[in-house]
Every structure is written in structure tokens, then in C-alpha cells.
Amino acid sequence: MPIPTNHEKPTRQSAKETAFNQLQQWIIDGTLLPGEKINDSEIAKALGVSRTPVRESLQLLEAQGFVKMFPGKATQVTEVERSSIKELLPPLAALQALAGELATQRLTEETVTLLENTNQRFAEAIHSENYYSALKIDETFHDIIVDTAQNKYIKNIIEQLQAHVRRLFFHNSIILTEHSIEDHAKIIQLMRERDIDSLNLILKDNWLRTIDLFPDVR
Amino acid sequence: MPIPTNHEKPTRQSAKETAFNQLQQWIIDGTLLPGEKINDSEIAKALGVSRTPVRESLQLLEAQGFVKMFPGKATQVTEVERSSIKELLPPLAALQALAGELATQRLTEETVTLLENTNQRFAEAIHSENYYSALKIDETFHDIIVDTAQNKYIKNIIEQLQAHVRRLFFHNSIILTEHSIEDHAKIIQLMRERDIDSLNLILKDNWLRTIDLFPDVR
């Protein structure tokens, strides 16, 4: 297995990064509940840092829509409405489709192999009912496509939207199924064939159909 | 003329907002040059506030890609490469097209009228060679479509991408021409006719053709 080269510097992360990562994780996994009021002193104490890095993290989390700040009043965790999946998916699908199109133009055999291996790992996770792992591998799969597209704006935006999808999945115990394995295989095939139009349709559809996992949302 | 109802509270903006708005403006209009190193103390002094709100603004500006922070080292204004228009436009075009599609489903006669009036003002600005004003009205035109789509994720993302386009236009003295007036008219017509496919094509094209305004960028 090709070990992903780690270009991170071993520089210990700043208090701000610690706070940001932990807060985002807490919000996504539900430790911090939707609607919950955030007291920066409390958080700071819990993380063993001062209020400043906590506040700076909150700025970023607000920009990403995980918290809402009411200046002078309070900061609270945003709600997670199942129905927001309807707003979230269309732009995500459009951008994933675009990424697929751009990636196709830069596709190498190496990347194809990487995609195939990743889908293999994905299939194994599904079959061993390791659904959380499967979710993460699914993201990895699509990230490969996004990275191949080499467009930093697209990458950045998808990252943000994806975090929200992850949160929704988490809060609603959504799991991926057998079906996605075939989708991925089809995507690889179409990229290989440079069939951009069909690829666009499949990618868009692959994402938009996610809404079916929320049966009550029309 | 229908006066836009102003629901803003007259609450004086916080130091953070002041700093953010001013910094973004300075970066877009070139007061802060691409690549320039930002010294937060200096900025703080210049704005008459402390470093805290300045630093918080910088977090946001980094998230939006206007500055790059090198932790522990420095913060500098990102470069403006003409060629980045190539990365910027595809996602913007895709999302504007999507917004148009969604807006069509919610289109009212009132909105059509608003679009027509706006295009009228746009035409006047072009004809009187008031190009800066024309740019702003063009943004207003597209914002109406985005607002009508009623998707906060799309709105938020487009806002960010648009700010970068604005910066590129500014730094390269790009102006819009007669041609855009017809584009807008065509967009209105297709929305009215609910011809989603043609609309998608036109909107995508309308944005992608912007690249032609940068003749050297292939």
C-alpha cells in the first residue's frame, strides 16, 4: 500500500489550531449540541488555553457556518436541520461534477490506480460493516478527484460543504451502501474513457441521490 | 421606485467589522499591494483599534484567501495573478448557473421587473461610460438571481468568489461592455420561459467568457 507522503512539518500546532480542530470535531460529532450556547471562557478552560485562541477559532467556525455569533450577545452552535441537506447538496454536486470534469483532463494512470485501490478499501469497509470507516474512505475517494482537478478554489469550497454533510450524516446516523461501490467504479470508468458528459451526470447524480438517505425530506 | 427596506440595526459596527471591511477594501483596491507584508500593530494603529480585532479580521481574510498567514512568521497579502481568473471562473460559473436554475423555479413577476430595471440601469451606466458603476450594477443583477435561488450556501460561496473577481478586475482595469447588456436580456427571457437548459448554458458562458477580457491568459 502506498503510504501517503506526509509533508506536514512536525511543528506542534498552535493553541488556535488546537481549539479550532477540537471545536469543529465537537460540533460535528454532537458533543456540542445544535443550538447550544458557547461560553468562550468555559471552552478556554476545558481546552487549557486562553480565550483569545478560542475566539479566533470561533471566527472561522462562523465563516464556515458551524456557529452563529450575535455580537455582544452570544455565540451558539448552529442548528442541524435534516432539510438543510436539500440546500447543501446542489452546490456540492455541481462542484464535484466540475471537479470530475477538470480531473479527467489531468488524469494519469497512477491516479486511476489510486482511485481503484481506494474503492477497493471502500468496498471492504462496507462489507465488513465498518460504516464510519466507509464514510471516511468515501471522502478520500472524492478528495482524490478534487485534488487531481488542481483548483484551489474548488477544493476549498468542497471542503467546507463536505464538513457540513459530514455533520448531517453523523447526527442522523446515515450510512453508505453497496450501491456507492458501483457508483465509484462507474466514475472511474468514465474518467478513463474521457466521457465527460456521462461523468458529469453520474457525479451529480451520485451526490444528489444522497438526499434519498433522508426519506422524510422532500 | 421601491425603496429597499433597510432592516439593519443602527448598531455601530464593531471594531472587528471596521477592520475587516477596511482591510478587504484595501486589499481589493490595491492600497495593500499583493505580496505586501502585514504588520498587525501598524494596521491597528492606522485604524485606531487594538491588535485583537485586527487579528480576528485577518483570520477571516485568510479563510477567504485574501491573505496568507505563516504562523509565527508573518502575514502577507496574497498575490493577484491574472492567470488565477482561470481557476476562479469555472466554479463561479457553475454556481451562477445553478443559482439561475433554482431561481427560475421561484421566479415571480416582481423579480422579473426588478431584473429588467437593473439591466436598464446597467445599460445606462455602460452608455455613459461609467464603468465602475456598471461593474457594481452587474453584481447587483446577478445577486438578484442568487437571492431568488434562496440557497444560503450558494449565496455565501458566490460572495467569496465574487470578491476575488472584483479584485482581479480592479487590479487589471477590466471593464464590461455592451455585450453584457444583451446577455442579461437573454438571461431574463430564458428565466421567464423556464428554459432551464439554455439558461444554464448562457449563464455558464456569460461567466466563462469573462476570461476573454484577459487576452494574455490562455
Next chain:
DNA sequence: AAACATTTGTCCGTATGTATA
């Protein structure tokens, strides 16, 4: 290489403003 000068990252105190009794 070592001490210096900057600049950043962080901490904490204070004032302003908000919610609650």
C-alpha cells in the same frame, strides 16, 4: 554562534453592553 530587535501568539484585566431578577 550569540545576543539583539521585531513580531507574533497568548494571556488576562477592564469596560461596555446584555440578560435577569
Next chain:
DNA sequence: ATATACATACGGACAAATGTT
């Protein structure tokens, strides 16, 4: 309505890290 308690926004100081001589 007034007073009280509290949270936030901001300021200013310190410490760690950088790069500079």
C-alpha cells in the same frame, strides 16, 4: 424600572519564536 450579575469586545502586556547583526 432599577439594579445586579454576567458575557462579550477590546486593549495592553508578556512571552515565545523568528530573523538579524
